[in-house]
Amino acid sequence: MLNVRPSPIAGTWYPGSPEALARSVDAQLNAAQADLIPGEIVAVVAPHAGHRYSGQVAATAFRTLKGAERSPVAVISPMHHPYPGQVLTSGHSAYSTPLGEVPIDQECLGRLEIALQSSGRIGIERVTNDSEHSLEIELPFLQRTLSPGFRLLPVMLRDQDRLVSEAVGHALAAALTGSKALLVASSDLSHFYPGPVARSLDHELLARIQAFDPVAVLNAEEEGVGFACGRGAIAAVLWAARDLGADQVRLLGYANSGDVTGDLDSVVGYGAAVIFRASLA
Numbered sequence: 001m002l003n004v005r006p007s008p009i010a011g012t013w014y015p016g017s018p019e020a021l022a023r024s025v026d027a028q029l030n031a032a033q034a035d036l037i038p039g040e041i042v043a044v045v046a047p048h049a050g051h052r053y054s055g056q057v058a059a060t061a062f063r064t065l066k067g068a069e070r071s072p073v074a075v076i077s078p079m080h081h082p083y084p085g086q087v088l089t090s091g092h093s094a095y096s097t098p099l100g101e102v103p104i105d106q107e108c109l110g111r112l113e114i115a116l117q118s119s120g121r122i123g124i125e126r127v128t129n130d131s132e133h134s135l136e137i138e139l140p141f142l143q144r145t146l147s148p149g150f151r152l153l154p155v156m157l158r159d160q161d162r163l164v165s166e167a168v169g170h171a172l173a174a175a176l177t178g179s180k181a182l183l184v185a186s187s188d189l190s191h192f193y194p195g196p197v198a199r200s201l202d203h204e205l206l207a208r209i210q211a212f213d214p215v216a217v218l219n220a221e222e223e224g225v226g227f228a229c230g231r232g233a234i235a236a237v238l239w240a241a242r243d244l245g246a247d248q249v250r251l252l253g254y255a256n257s258g259d260v261t262g263d264l265d266s267v268v269g270y271g272a273a274v275i276f277r278a279s280l281a
Contacts (some may be wrong), residue, residue: 002094021097021099025055025059025140028059037064037276042182043185043241044183048134055141057255059253067145071182075154076236079157080134087122088127089104099143105153120163122167153176155236172240184237185236188268189228190268191227195265204225206254252273
């Protein structure tokens with residue numbers, strides 16, 4: 001029997017019934033532009049607000065994975081709650097959504113833990129019954145796009161400074177080498193700026209992602225030119241993807257909450273990207 005993490009956000013952040021959730025996610029995927037990626041996808045960047053707000057942007061990234069057989073899937077997110085520790089994972093053996101259970105790849109998690117400890121003496125804390133939304137919110141999209149049976153590697157960063165983010169990135173690559181892995185960086189962009197200001201900040205942050213520059217992503221907030229609540233998650237995935245052979249980033253979608261609500265006085269920005277190893281042909 002699996003020790004399953006119950007969903008604290010089903011029915012609020014996304015539809016709570018299997019039928020309604022499948023319809024909602026499929027509708028957003030079908031409405032997303034089907035970009036042809038000229039290479040092997042190593043990672044995606046996707047937002048993590050409620051599906052009503054950011055799901056259409058997220059769908060532009062997840063649509064590129066339709067039908068892919070990938071496992072493990074490492075979802076890297078921030079940890080918004082004040083748990084102790086720099087890097088956290090789930091103490092459960094599976095995550096639950098209305099679409100079913102997603103088992104955690106314990107073997108891969110063990111490899112990650114060893115790689116982290118050997119590289120930077122950074123431990124991984126396990127939490128149970130957490131209320132963190134930013135990792136779980138990506139799972140229904142993965143469940144509706146990837147071939148069934150994938151296993152999850154959940155990683156949540158409480159500390160998003162360079163030392164931790166870079167160590168996590170290189171450790172992820174070490175743990176995932178030799179597998180059909182997929183990396184997912186979960187992050188929203190600017191928070192609570194007027195629409196025009198948000199667009200300027202968000203486009204700068206997205207340009208730094210497109211430049212494949214994890215250090216620039218981490219420095220954007222300090223420089224006052226961009227913001228991402230999961231900046232460390234994005235940077236870690238960029239470092240990991242590069243170690244795994246990725247060499248290009250393509251931006252796929254951008255919007256903010258004002259595009260959904262019509263209120264542009266104070267918005268949250270959402271961006272999506274795909275990171276891939278370009279074909280030589």
